[in-house]
Amino acid sequence: MIPALASASAFSWLGPLTVLAHARGGEAASFLAGAGHPVSGLDHVLAMVAVGLWGAQLGAPAVWLLPVTFPVVMAFGGMLGLLGVDLPGAEIGIAVSALVLGAAVLAEWRPPLAVAAVLVGAFAVFHGHAHGTELPAGADGFAYSVGFVVSTGLLHAAGIAVGLVHRWPAGRAALRAAGAGVAAAGAWFLWGAVT
């Protein structure tokens, strides 16, 4: 009995995930569930791609600061969501983020780095929080988290890659047009969130 207890507690330091771990293959399924989650909502996807676009527009150091800090801040938001910390108006916050980020790309707005960082950071917290509260029960925690983080990072990378067209005049115009699209979609989501 004692060894059995000891080995049970040995796993428990990984947390309740052991208890939740279900049938074999659960990890793979959890990974895919985590990877699929960030792309399941159009508002999230648009705002995240907009972050990448804006970063590319702003150039260094924002463009490389962004992919390094965003996942951590987002995960922080996700942690708050998991812990049950209430963040009122998360849906509105996400819609406003999309609106503001889209507008910033449209206007080629260049605020001081700190302002841009706070703006993006606030969005990251909202984004992470929304996902944190929606985490499915019974999923394997680590696999789900890894999938979630990787998927977010790849969306980002896609935004930055698209944003690289900023180098060419025609690309700049296209980028601003994309910003206008994101802002319009953000306004639409905001309308949906408040009504």
Place this chain on the structure above:
Amino acid sequence: MSRVLVVLAALVALASVASAHELRPAYLELRETAPGDYDVLWKTPMVGEARLDLVPEFPAGARATSPVATRKPPGAAVQTWTLRAPGLRGQTLRIRGLDVTMTDTLVRVQHADGTTWTKRLTPQQPAATVPEAQGRGEVFAGFLALGIEHILFGADHLLFVLGLLLLVDGRGMLLKTVTAFTVAHSITLAVATLGIAHAPAAPLNAAIALSILFLGPEIVRKWRGGTSLTLRHPWVVAFAFGLLHGFGFSSALSDTGLPRADLPLALLSFNVGVEVGQVAFVALVLALVRSFRQLELVWPRAVARLPGYAIGTLGAFWTLDRTLALVGGLA
């Protein structure tokens, strides 16, 4: 190259201790002689004097129609009987006890229409359902995995490859040597599996051990700045001994019981698996050596020479061990 392979030696040396049990999967063959009538062949590896406690479980409605005949060739127990079952397609076969062992079971079902189904059951997955229709893809995947496992978990083959890596200098020579080993063992693997030639197991194992022992003094010769035919043309040695190792691979393959209808496919996929595993091992060794260089990590001479000594020592030990087994078998 020869200065930094410390870990690998430790790893392989330990591996040889760890895998004191040889990798011998169990084998279940069900051959449909008339619709619903099956000849059953059940081969289980022996652990010392005891048979590994595995029992095949057939779908409900299946019953034996003959007494079980038992033979005991060296290292295994072979049981044969006949079985009447209302068609195995879509039914589940399970190996009871497999989940608490460390071995695999290869299951092969040959239907009356000549089509076959082969599946490797593992401790993680001790049961499988015979598919309605048979896929060649599954045969390929099964034997590919078997090939990869056989090379990655066969300490003697890996130790020989490690020895070759210690002997060669430069990429060209490395490529030539590894290719020679590959070509040679592929030839004998095919020749032996297709039944054109045959090597008895006991002398073969001793000879393979001898091939590893042979590399030890050559490595020492290289440290001392000497030269020899082996050091000038390591590919010659790789080719010659590769022929031996191919017979070794073949015996592992025929141990599993080969699907007669799919023999070329099984042979090909097993061989591809062996090469995949071998390339992965070589790549891992080279990556490790490279990272030591990147980290400017220089091992003390005693540590750096460990792999060479490990090869010589283990080669000598295996040679004696297997020769004694051979002599004992003759007497």
Place this chain on the structure above:
Amino acid sequence: MRRPTLLLAALVLVATARDAHAHLVNTGFGPFYDGLAHPLVVVSDLLPALAVALLGGLRGPGTGRAVVIALPVAWLAGMALGAATALPPPPPASGAALTALLGVLVASDRPWPRAAVVGAAVVAGVALGLGNGRELGAVAGGRVALVGVACTVFVLASIVAGQVAVLRARAARIVVRVAGSWVAATGLLMLGWTLR
């Protein structure tokens, strides 16, 4: 491009990982190989080990070298301690917090002194090793498995730290930092998961 490839490999492992948390890794080839596979399959061990290697590599060959030796030695010591003694298990969140912290250290890419980086490697190695020792030390052949774990930790750390140590291009270092940030993010999410 090397880091993404590595991460991809890690992901494939995550996706194919079986039985990782539920019970011990079973390769079917005996305890040594189970031990070899363990750190690669158990993501909660893999990520912090990866972070330590990245951290050491970012500080150049000297620190990388020290970390490559310190991590497996500390891990082995932790495993020996975990297997030999009946220490109470650490609080559930400690593994996740450690992962998050190491990830943040990599992502920030500050010129940490060598002693600090090696200290982090030792702490991580002992902590993770303690867990492994407690799990594996109790089962038959577990001691052999522990040696396998240490081998994989050493090989993994050497290859990762070696590749990172020679990176000079800024973009390449950014990629490493991004990898660190992903590790940190995973650790934070796990922290939330364990504490909720």
